Amino acid sequence: MNFTKQTTAIFYNLKPLPIQQMLDFDFLCERPPSVIAIVHPGKKGVHKAFFGQKEVLIPVYDSLQEATQKHQTAEVLINFASHRSAYPAAKEAMETTSLKTIVIVAEGIPERQTKELIALAKQQHKLIIGPSTVGGIAAGSFRIAGYAGGKIENVIRAKLYRPGSVGLVSKSGGMMNELFNIIARTTDGVKEGVAVGGDLFPGSTLLDHLLRFEKDEKIKLLVALGELGGKQEYDIIKARQEGRSTKPLIMWIPGTCAEIFPWEVQFGHAGAKTGSDEESAKAKNQALKEAGIIVPESFERLEEKIKETFEELKKEGKIIVEEEPMPKEVPLDYAEALKEGKVRKATNITSTISSDLAEEPTYGAIPISKVIEENYSLGNLLALLWFKKKLPNYFIQFLEKCIILAADHGPAVSGAHNAIVAARAGKDVISSLCSGLLTIGPRFGGAIDDACRYFKNVVDNNTLPAAFVEDMKQKGISIPGIGHRIKSIRNPDKRVELLKEFARQNFPATKHLDYALQVEKITAKKAENLILNVDGCMAALFLDALKSSQQFNPEEIKEIIEIGYMNGLFALSRSIGIIGHILDQKRLKEGLYRHPTEDILYLNDKE
């Protein structure tokens, strides 16, 4: 199996990042996209990915069978399944004729399963790379599994976009990437690099790849990094002795530190473990050296050994360094560039009341858990999210009283009625609630807001109450907040009394309330029921609360009134009642409401 610019792959398990990184590599190397199909059990359709600045669609199948049938040219399966499902997927791939190489990324596949896959691969003449690997890179041709070589900047720094003369194989993926850089510094670069994975029995061994590199004429120099544990390095010695591997080979076995542990240690890789003496790094390095392989004194000397060997091959004319091409520029991913501070963009939305960017969502700057811990009441919450201030206690209590007072007015008012009709038409809670809320406006529920505007205006302008009443009369507008259906001066509204009582005891000043009461004095003389109603009282007291809290400047108060905070408060409060009615109707299983015809005056034109 050779990885070329024509090699294409099926990607198992839809992982956007490594797929994108394979395509970015393809774009950099000026080859067509290498991932031509994706298998993701339970999903069908297409996956969008970038190829340069343009987007391409990669078909997604929910079975490997379908993907291989439709994409016979794909020779590589990049198996990104978890350690639980990687084995069945790999086994299925073994049975196909088109797939020749199976890359298994997952770590933690049982040894018994890997052994079975190894045996099957031998029968079916497939190449396994992994398990427990990041894959590898065929420089300028094919990126095996997407993560190998890291981000595109590193791929460019290590000159992996064009082939060099070195064949690299390593147990460790991280060290492969480190060696990509070392080799780029000291030679004309890597032709191909593969990480075989840290398991004791990798699907393909260091030797398997060295033998592949032996057949690749472009590769003149071999570098291999083994590891303590296992015996696969001894197979390399055998192959050297038998003349199956002849190219200059520089090798190092990390893990000489193991001898300082007085007990058996399991290092990071599953296969990296102290065991018998022959499996130790020291013994393996020694044996490799005796077999004529170039083994430095330590890893630190590996770089100079590579350089020396490369220079010799160059001098002997065995390596001719080619002219350096300019790598193509791969566009930065927007999210990435943003994260790195390389681009900026004006935002479309501003939010100043809450955030979900921190570990925990915040109301203002306060984490929600703190809101709970400190027992914020509903009024405190309004202060935080609506007013963005810490409001005095009487203000908070006043807001809460308003919410309680305005929560419901029975089923007959337009908001509740509409909601009931909608609920009985079989609409869901939210639709029914909206249908009720939509009635709130100038005639229903809007009185508080209107009263706020009028009372603010007259108090600000020092209009005398009598002049105000006269003016409204002239204009033919009834004063918002004045008048009650039943109650009168002699039969006062208890709610208003309670609110007034509360304000007198707790508010520092009640200038607007006093004004409203003076208006009431005048209007009540005209008709008994023209008294300050609960809407008017709330409005006047809201103005008093805003002003006396000394938290808002006149501009802010003006804005609050113009925006219609009291309408918001009313909608919030009344939603409680409306939802109650909706739930009530649903509980009662009431059928579709049809208005009785006798209640409708039909006035149709006669024929």
Added chain:
Amino acid sequence: MARVKIREFDAKNLILAKLNRIYKGILIDSTTNLEQLSLQYPWILQEKLTVKPDQLFGKRGKLGLVLLNADFQQVKGYLQRHLNKEITIGKATDKLTHFLIEPFIPHEKEYYLSITSERDHDILHFSEEGGINVEENWNKISKIEVPTLQELDLEKINIPEKIKKFIQEVFHLYRRSHFCYLEFNPFTFDQNRNIILIDTVAQIDSCGITMLLPKPFGRKSHPEEEFVAAIDKESGASLKLTVLNPKGRIWNILSGGGASLIYLDAVVNLGKHEEIANYGEYSGNPTTEETYQYTKTILSTMTKEHHPQGKVLLIGGAIANFTDVEKTFIGIIKALQEYQDPLRKGNVSIFVRRGGPNYEKGLRLMEQTGKELQIPIAVHGPETPMTKIVEKILGVSS
């Protein structure tokens, strides 16, 4: 997955249960109430017994640690003498904490069976002359290689039918239950011609593990290691901690299975192995929270005691393929901030070398942290050879 050794007691339990047989054996540790033992296992008062340590080391007979053909009184005497006694085997010194009591089986013939797992096959070794001198009689051993996809065929082997059947069964369960190594030396027959396992050694793939894993003989237990093992188990990434010498000067947070070896090798290579405090490795792109918890564990351990020269924290790695350096470093930095006082008091200096995704940002954050916390943090990127910082720490140059 990784191979792990399991106790003889667990191995026999596992194997005999799969063979539908009852295992008569008792695992003793310091919590066992010996006076009450016969209530649960009346046979210990009726039969002759054997007792031996069960702590993953071999050559127990040669070490004089096996008591044979004893009554329970003698076993108690043996346990009184040996339980919690410290012994040294090779380089490892540790306490004897676990013992195995089994019925003593008088026998003459000792058989040997082992199964090992190689890349392309399983290898079976069998001998009718097993026991303590099996190695001297190695020429009498039959060796059978069973390729991975083939079944064991004992047709042509000339051994008693009963043993054949037993080996077949054991071989099956060896494969099915994810064993990687199994040795019975010896096994024998009792008076009723039942096969009895006398000594058993087993290694199992960690995917097949359900029991609590024993620690290797000589390795001291550290709660920090268990804490990290618990994070590791839950995580999709890999986080490993082995404490070697809690008084050591050089503490390690290394990334990558391969790179972590390179760093420790470098310290050992410069002759400073006695200064290494731990082997600490993370890889596979752990979350910020995971690296935070991991680093915290190491910092809390390393700042418990001061070192006259001041301790060193080595945060080293190769050039990562996909581990996000910035993200993992933010976790490390959070832990450094939390432990800034003990770190300053302990005169700890920190050396960093790392490359990979977002390394520039990660390194910059690390540098800033050093300035803010007034802790010396030397920061190096991929342009610095990996182990250069080890030379700096040890004050040598190659």
